[in-house]
Amino acid sequence: MKKYILTLDEGTTSARAIVTDNSGKIISVAQHEFTQIYPSPSLVEHDPTEILSAQYTAAGEAIIKAKIQSDEIAAVGITNQRETTIVWDKNTGEPVYNAIVWQCRRTADYCEQLIKDGYEDYIKQVTGLKIDAYFSATKIKWILDNVKGAREKAESGDLLFGTVDTWLLWKFSNGKIHATDYTNACRTMLFNIHTLEYDEKLLKLFDIPKSMMPAVYPSGHNFGDIEIMNAKMPVTAIAGDQQSALFGQKCFNPGDVKNTYGTGCFLLMNTGTTPGKSNNGLLTTLISTFDGEEPQYALEGSVFVGGAVIQWLRDELKIIKDAAESEKLARKVQSSDGVYIVPAFTGLGAPYWEMKARGAVLGLTRGSGKCHFARAALEAIAYQTDDLIKAMSADSGLEVSSLKADGGASRNGFLMQFQADISAAEVYCPDNAEATAMGAAYIAGLVVGLWKDRDHLPVAGDVKTYTPAMSDYDRLFLKNGWEKAIKAVNLFSKE
Secondary structure, three states: OOOEEEEEEEOOOEEEEEEEOOOOOEEEEEEEEOOOEOOOOOOOEEOHHHHHHHHHHHHHHHHHHOOOOHHHEEEEEEEEOOOOEEEEEOOOOOEOOOEEOOOOOOOHHHHHHHHHOOOHHHHHHHHOOOOOOOOHHHHHHHHHHHOOOHHHHHHOOOEEEEOHHHHHHHHHOOOOOOEEEHHHHOOOOOEEOOOOEEOHHHHHHOOOOHHHOOEEEOOEEEEEEEEEOOEEEEEEEEEEHHHHHHHHOOOOOOOOEEEEEOOOEEEEEEEEOOOOOOOOOOEEEEOOOEOOOOOOEEEEEEEOOOOHHHHHHHHOOOOOOOHHHHHHHHOOOOOOOOOEEEOOEOEEOOOOOEOOOOOEEEOOOOOOOHHHHHHHHHHHHHHHHHHHHHHHHHHHOOOOOEEEEEOHHHHOHHHHHHHHHHHOOEEEEEOOOOHHHHHHHHHHHHHOOOOOOHHHOOOOOOEEEEOOOOOHHHHHHHHHHHHHHHHHHHHHHOO
16 A cells, blocks of 8 residues: 655745655655745745746655655645746746745735725625735736736636646646645635635636636645656645645644744634634635535734744845854843844735835844844744734634644744743644644545544654743733834834
8 A cells, every 4th residue: 555645845935845654754855945036125036947846856856765666655745835826828838927926015006006996895705815915816917917918818718827836736747737725726815715716706806817717626635646756646635835734733623723933924723614704904714624524714814024034134134054043142142132123024914914014123222233133033923923813812702822833933942932921822842843744744645545534643743832931021021112113114114
């Protein structure tokens, strides 16, 4: 019996591949970074062909490192950066433009006009989303309106759209499969999360031909065969990275909460078969289900710049050589000494939704040094997450007293302890931080029968618990400083 799952984990900064066996053990991991393209401030792009190449190479390397044959793969799961938009010619297979990344702000002015025109309530009611440049719809429209000949080709049925999962599935199936799942479709701002269909009124509003859109299925579904290393293997799971992490953390019950500390931070609370409603800037989103199951939902808060602020310290400021050094520097000082970093490099997400906000460093003195910068950057990740926790508690009526954490930055012990302290909540970190990849692997394995049901999924390792140790006075003092920093940034964004 085939017992291995291959997960293609296509993130914002790298393409990864993970081989897992039927005991839930990770056998091998391969990773390739790809280029981040910034045509101008607040614009972010990727080269779709580079993503494809990086993902294919990582997949091959992971299989080789696992010392297995490609025909021993029982199933493939795909998990991906959401909202990132690719449009390609279905006849040539060539993209008509670079992938426009979820972080990109190029359509912010158009989004503001949509709000002024009164579309906000309808879009929120149908899609569960706020009008924002974050989502795919305005990105597709931008490509059709600005790439020469694109609209004509789209209207003649020659162009296809996909988020990154769809792009990989289409290319790896040699153009045979144009599909996605509910968790990605619901982030396009074109998908009705109640009827599970594309909304005709929104397609018309954004002037997007329906022929461009992929077919949509539950996350757990046999999407068809792809070919890697001369072997055919079925793709039986597709899930946007945050919903995949929710599944990987086994947040199967209403009220379960997880936060992924990746390039951004994404806090999700399972609300079961009831779509949660937010009055505090959160989104309603579909989560991973299987063929034949009722749709299920989550409340979600999105921080656009989470772990990316550490990359900024490394790549732009040259303060650190690697991410691990940020923790060492942060621990060398007793506090950030009043320094606050608000990393609104691509605007502010939930609960503020300020598309034109820009980043800021506040509270500097002559004595401020790189240790204070490193500590303030890590603290900024926790403050932003705490903003989401407060909004989620207010919307759900439930106190968030515990949090399951995953993602690369969850390995940072200083950050996890500060999160527990500032949020007065226990933080649980599995020693296997690969919740996103494990979610897709679990879903894929369940479809092909590697595991009987959710209750029989393997345990992904030990869990470390961080318990709050900060006084109420210190917590209130620090939060007050953060609120002042946010107000300063928001004030600047409105000028």
